[in-house]
Amino acid sequence: MRRYLYLWHRWLGIGLCLFMALWFFSGMVMLYVGYPKLTPREHLAHLPTLSLQDSYVDLDTALRSADAERNPASIRLSQVAGMPRYLFSYSGRASVAVDAGSGQRLPPIDREQALASARQYDPEATASYRGAVNEDLWSHSRALDAERPLQRVQLDDAERTLLYISGNTGEVVRDASAMERGWNLVGAWLHWLYPLRGIGVDGLWSNLVIYLSLAGTLMALLGAVIGILRWRLRKPYRSGSRSPYRGVARWHHIGGLLFGVLAISWVFSGLMSMNPWKLFSSSAPLNVSAYQGAPLTAAAFPLSAADALARFDQQGFKARELEWRLIGGAGYLIGHEGAGRTRVLSMADGQVLERLPLEVLERAAQAILPQGRMHSEQLEAYDFYYYARAEQSMLGHLEKRLPVLRVRVDDPQQTWLHLDLYTGEVLGVLDQPRRVSRWLFSLLHSWDWLPLLQQRPLWDAWMIAFSLGGLVLSVSGVVLGWRRLSK
Incomplete structure (x- = not known):
């Protein structure tokens, strides 16, 4: 049985260690330079x-x-x-x-x-x-x-x-x-295997990433098992070492023992990021369209754009963009300023507000499930499911202002809504599958754990140190694979 463990690990490693090395290296780049976007x-x-x-x-x-x-x-x-x-x-x-x-x-x-x-x-x-x-x-x-x-x-x-x-x-x-x-x-272009796109395999790209990640997870798991089996805790080998290997193989063995668990978690969580086989897609997603309350038409907005700009200007607010929004059937004009600040103009009474009243958002949310129970709470601080990330991160461009209204809906998927008090926007819809994804992807892959994430540069040191460990493990695997193929 052990022989088959070694063979599977060896040949999976020959095929995959180069991908693993590229993923660890590019992942370190992505900590500080994200894929281009306009925030x-x-x-x-x-x-x-x-x-x-x-x-x-x-x-x-x-x-x-x-x-x-x-x-x-x-x-x-x-x-x-x-x-x-x-x-x-x-x-x-x-x-x-x-x-x-x-x-x-x-x-x-x-x-x-x-x-x-x-x-x-x-x-x-x-x-x-x-x-x-x-x-x-x-x-x-x-x-x-x-x-x-x-x-x-x-x-x-x-x-x-x-x-x-x-x-x-x-x-x-x-x-x-x-x-x-x-x-x-x-960085991201390499990490997400974007070189495979645009060469005639775009339709297969998702499955290629999924099955490479799956094979990488299996390879890392087999390596961890072999590493433990080959390490002698009580009686050393004749050389006096507790590892039977020398040179690069020894680096690979010890590196696997030290960083193998994190390597497994990183490649597995990378697999989870692809939502393989629709694992995190709800069978009965909550339809939140009723939150808007009506189609977006001109009837709900009696005040003109010129009137809205004048009212914002009277408050000392210089709008660079206007956005029309319906919340529970009521019309609101959202003004956006250059520094990211917003103001809300109510079509009902013409008042300019900094934030929408809680009862307006709660009433609109109740329309999503009229007969269902809902529990709402105003979050004054970030928590495990609502938090901000650095701008260069994958979702760092999303505004996560505080306070925010969280509404827990008593539907079959126990859905949570995050509603922006400043604009009325539905910032997120988190049902049970998506909350599981938060654990299996965001936590394991980028260590979005607030006590660590909010203590930079401690988070940076953690991510870089263990990424370097994974890189050593992968590069040593590439060398061993090359030597094996060269024989």
């Missing part, structure tokens, strides 16, 4: 303030121009390429832009529009057009699907920023500095 704060920082002097067509006109037959999932007013535009997103469809001055739906973005958007993003930099792409190295994210094709513009700023501009609306939807692009070649 909400970056987006707002590069927008000019919406002008009080501009004339804006009414929302009903803009909606009819965008798509008279479909209700949008979101509506925003923003400055794009130097002009105000209504921006509409639709579930499963391309985004649409409407000129806020004329009310005309805009055609697909061309070269000149892309350059104008880049000049708004950075008026001081010279912009060079780099053509349109559907998808490339830095735009694999599914979040960009509604904006494709993407127009690329290179800036000559200090960061050598490459901009990706929506081919449908003209918005800048991603920025990638030269440093991000360079480090990501050995």
Whole structure:
């Protein structure tokens, strides 16, 4: 039986140790340089303030121009390429832009529009057009699907920023500095095996990552068993050592004993990140559409964009973007400022609020499950299921402000909702499978454990030390595999 353990571990290792080494090395890079993205704060920082002097067509006109037959999932007013535009997103469809001055739906973005958007993003930099792409190295994210094709513009700023501009609306939807692009070649792009994409195997990419991770987990488990079996606690080997190996093999043996458990947990949690075989997909997910209370139409918003901007301005709030939102059937206009601050304008009484009343959110949440019981609590501090991450991390761009309202729904999946008191947005829907994923992926893979995460650089030292241990273990495995194949 032992012989088969050794054979399985050896041949799995020959095939997989190089992947393991790449995962450990690229994982360390990802601690500090994430895959390129445009965060909400970056987006707002590069927008000019919406002008009080501009004339804006009414929302009903803009909606009819965008798509008279479909209700949008979101509506925003923003400055794009130097002009105000209504921006509409639709579930499963391309985004649409409407000129806020004329009310005309805009055609697909061309070269000149892309350059104008880049000049708004950075008026001081010279912009060079780099053509349109559907998808490339830095735009694999599914979040960009509604904006494709993407127009690329290179800036000559200090960061050598490459901009990706929506081919449908003209918005800048991603920025990638030269440093991000360079480090990501050995960071996230390598870690997620993105080199396998764009070469004709895109449809197989997910399964390739899943089964490589599964094989890696099995290999690491077998190695841990063999390592324990070969280590002598009582009687040393003739050499006086408790390990029978020498040289690189000895490094591999001892490295496995020291770092094997973490290696197993990291490759296993990486497997869990792919949601293999839909393990974390609920069989009966809670439908939260009733939280909005009605389709997003102009009827719920009697105040115009110009009136809203004037009321925000009276409060000393300079809005750079407006967002129309329905909460429990009631209309609210959310104003976004450059520093990430928000204000809420109620359509019911015209009041400008810093935060929405708790009862408004609780009443809207109750509409999701009218006959069900709900328990709500206001969180004043982060906890295991609601916390912020560094901007460069995979989900670090998501705003996690405090306080936040947590609503526990008594549905079959015991779903939790996190509701933003500042905007009314549903920040997260956590049912039982997703809470399990929080343990098996986020905790095991990036050590999102608050007592450690909030004590940097202790978290950094922990992650780097054990990543280096895993790298030594993997590289020594590569050397041993190469020697075996060379015989």
